[in-house]
Amino acid sequence: MQENIEVDRDLVRNDLRDETTIGSEVVVSTNPQDQVVSGFTRKFDGSPITLNDVDQWVDDNGNTHHYVVLGLDKNGQEIRTEVQITDAADPTSLSLNATYNQLNTSNSTESVRYNEDEFYKSTDSSVNSNTTTYEDGSVEYDKSTSDQAITVYNENVTDKEWEGSHSNTYATQDVTFADVGGVATAAQINTSASSFAEKTTKYKAGQVLEEETTRTFTNEGGEQDLLANTTSAYQGNWEHNEKLYAEGASDLKRVTTESSAGTSSYTSATQTVESEQASNNQETIYQAGDIRRTETGSESQSTTTTDVATGNSLTYATQDKSASTKFNTETGLLATQDVLSTKSRESQESLSTTEAGVTTSKTVVRGSETEKRSDRSSTKTVYGSQTNVAGDGSQTVLAKSEITVVDKFGIEESNQLTQANTNITAAGAATTTTQQRTDDVSGIKLEKTVTLEGASTQRVAGTTQTSSTIISAGEISVDGVSITANGVNANNTVVSNVANGVADSDAANLGQVRSYYNDVSGRVNQLNTRVDDVEKTSYRGIAIALAAQQQIPNIGAGQFAVFGGVGHYEGESAGALGLASVFADGRTSVSAAVGFAGGNEVGGRVGVSYVFGGK
Structure with missing residues (x-):
């Protein structure tokens, strides 16, 4: 039985090859x-x-x-x-002396450490290079590198468990020669270089992250035409990152991001062309919470062409953006109107031209936004705009939008259309006219708003004028003036251009009312004048009567008496003269008087009296 003995150990291996040779190489050949x-x-x-x-x-x-x-x-x-x-013609060829170098290296290590953080580590790397140097100094090469590493961490390292990485690089340069007067001459040089790297880290249990991977890629290169005197170049980079989260450690489950950017250029004796591009994308998936998934993305690119002699240029650019979100929401016709998902997208295109130092541009934007709800209802917004900028800086902007709401039955519930026209002068003064139409089951509403803004250098306060029209069942309303089955409510507003009423049930306009008023007023004035005249005449008559009422004097038979008097009543005065006489019988007497007032009024009286009884 063989025992495993814990022993720290290292293994190293290195290889090297480096050779240089001299020779001659055909660089130009023709075979007609x-x-x-x-x-x-x-x-x-x-x-x-x-x-x-x-x-x-x-x-x-x-x-x-x-x-x-x-x-x-x-x-x-x-x-x-x-x-x-x-x-x-006979084949021809031109040769140049050249020096060739070949370099190849490789290195490999492996180590085991029982009492250190890195328990196991393995690395491998290599370099390969082939270089040709010509007698005129031109250089061609083909180079590459490769690196790889694996690391396993010991138990005392709390976060990382395993890590692996590898990378590669490549670089080349080629020279094209031409026959110039029988001499091999470098005519064109092409270069390119790229690199790729990937790194993966796996984490131990109990960490928020479970695994993370990052990848990067870069490239660059160019072309130089030495005879035509033109150059072109490009460069770009790309990066990808993915994070996997441990179960239950976070609301997040996986986050993936990807981005790229690059430039390119071309230069000649007559023009330059420069381009740029960029993109960014992210996807996030959740394992808990209200959100299930989100995505965002953007792409942009632009190209500028410039005339070297005049400086005139033209720039064309595009840009796209998008975003979406999905929620953990129960769906169904009986569900509440919780948001189920949202989605938006926007595209932009622009063209800018510069001539003789004056720049004009045109930009068009188009986009949409959609919200879907759990009961299958939805709201969609579509919008767009066009902006034109003149050489003096003045602008015209046309913007439109439409909002459509669809209920859970799939029926359009409302629609709102908006259009705004904006004119901005070179001084900065702006006039914006906004028109809006809202259409739903209750009726149609039309609204117009005009906003005036002073030039920015003047700091003039803006003014806004708004008018609206509402058409609904049984009613039409314009800026507060309404017409219903019950009549017209002018809302303290002047109603103009009303025709003259003809029938008894027609409305009368102000002109008709004024004409009627003037006619009645004239008649009343005439009556007042006549009443005043009667009043004065009566007052004067009373004054005459008072003046003519003279006491008859005590005169004898056959005698005469003359008398006079003055009367006054209510501001009017009168005078009177009279005559009285007693007849010879001594019993009969006669008296008479004549009075006059200031208005040519004349009055008079005659009286007879007789005495009965006595002697």
Whole structure:
């Protein structure tokens, strides 16, 4: 029986190969081909004429002729054309002296440690490199590396249990030579490099994480045309991370993230082109809680082309975003309206142009948002906008949205459509006109709002004007003015442009009322004037009567008496003159008086008296 004895131990192995040689290498070679010379370059079927299509025949004089069958006529006979074959030039080649280096290394270690944190560790690495250096200084290479490690942790390490990683790198450079005046000259250089790495960690029981894996990848390269004086380059990176959570240790179960970014460029004597791209995505799965799963993602890219001579440029860019959430919710027609899932997506596209230092742009956005509920009802929002920016900085913005609500029966419950038009001047003053229509079973509501904002440099307070129209069963309302079966409620608002009433049941407008009022008022004024005249005349008549009431003096038979008087009543005055006489019988007397007032009123009286009895 063999016993396992706990002994710390190390194993190491190293290999190395490094060789350098000198030689000569053909870097430019030509192998010209014979050429077909003909009045036709293609056959009837459209395919090009090549050496493989050439046939020959020998005439009676022993001369060789070459021909090509272009096709067949309707009788199946060949249609031929004679061709000439030109001999190719002799092959040529150019060589350069070169130094070759080959390097290969490998290293391997393995260790066991009973009393240290790392109980077991194994590593392997290698390097492979082939390099060619030409006499003109040009270099070509092909290189790669590889690394791998495994670690097992001892019991005294509380978190990690196992860890493994591996990585690789690659790099190449190629040189293309050309014949320039009989000299082998480096014409083009191509480079590329990439790396990949992966690391996985497994955790012990009792930790929040159960396992985590990370992967990364990078690449870069380029092309340089030494004769055309152009260059191009690119670089990018990618990363992936995944975390697995222990059961019951967290609400989370698994989180996966992935991101990438990169750039590329091209430069020539006339223009430059630069591009960028990026993306980010994450998925989260839950093992407990209200949320079951979430996802988010975004992608963007842009390309800018610039004219070297003028500086004019054009930039085209796109961007996409998305997000979704699923909840742990019971579903069914009898369920409550808890949120079951949400989902959103947005796309953006823009074009920016710069000419003579002036930049204009156009941006279009389109998106949607959807909410589904446990009773199968839902709300969906669709929106979009377009923004145009002029060279002076002024902007026009058109934005639209539509919100649709569907009930649990699958029937559209309401719909709301909104449109906003915004104009922004170069100084920053903005005018926004928003129109909205809401449509549901209770009716239709139309609303319009105009908002004015002063220029930012002026700090002018904004003003808002709002008007609305509501159409429902049995009622129409416009800005508080309503029409129902019971009548019209003007809500203390002027009702304008009302026609003249014709029938007895028609409404009268203000013009008709004023005309009627003026007519009645004139008649009343006339009556008042006449009453005033009668009143003055009567007051003057009373004043005349008072003035004419003179006591008859005690005169004898055959005598006469003259008298006068003044009367006043209610502001009116009058005067009177009178005459009295007694007849010869001494018993009969006569008196008379005439009075007058200031308004040409004249009054008079005559009286006779007789005395009875006595002597």
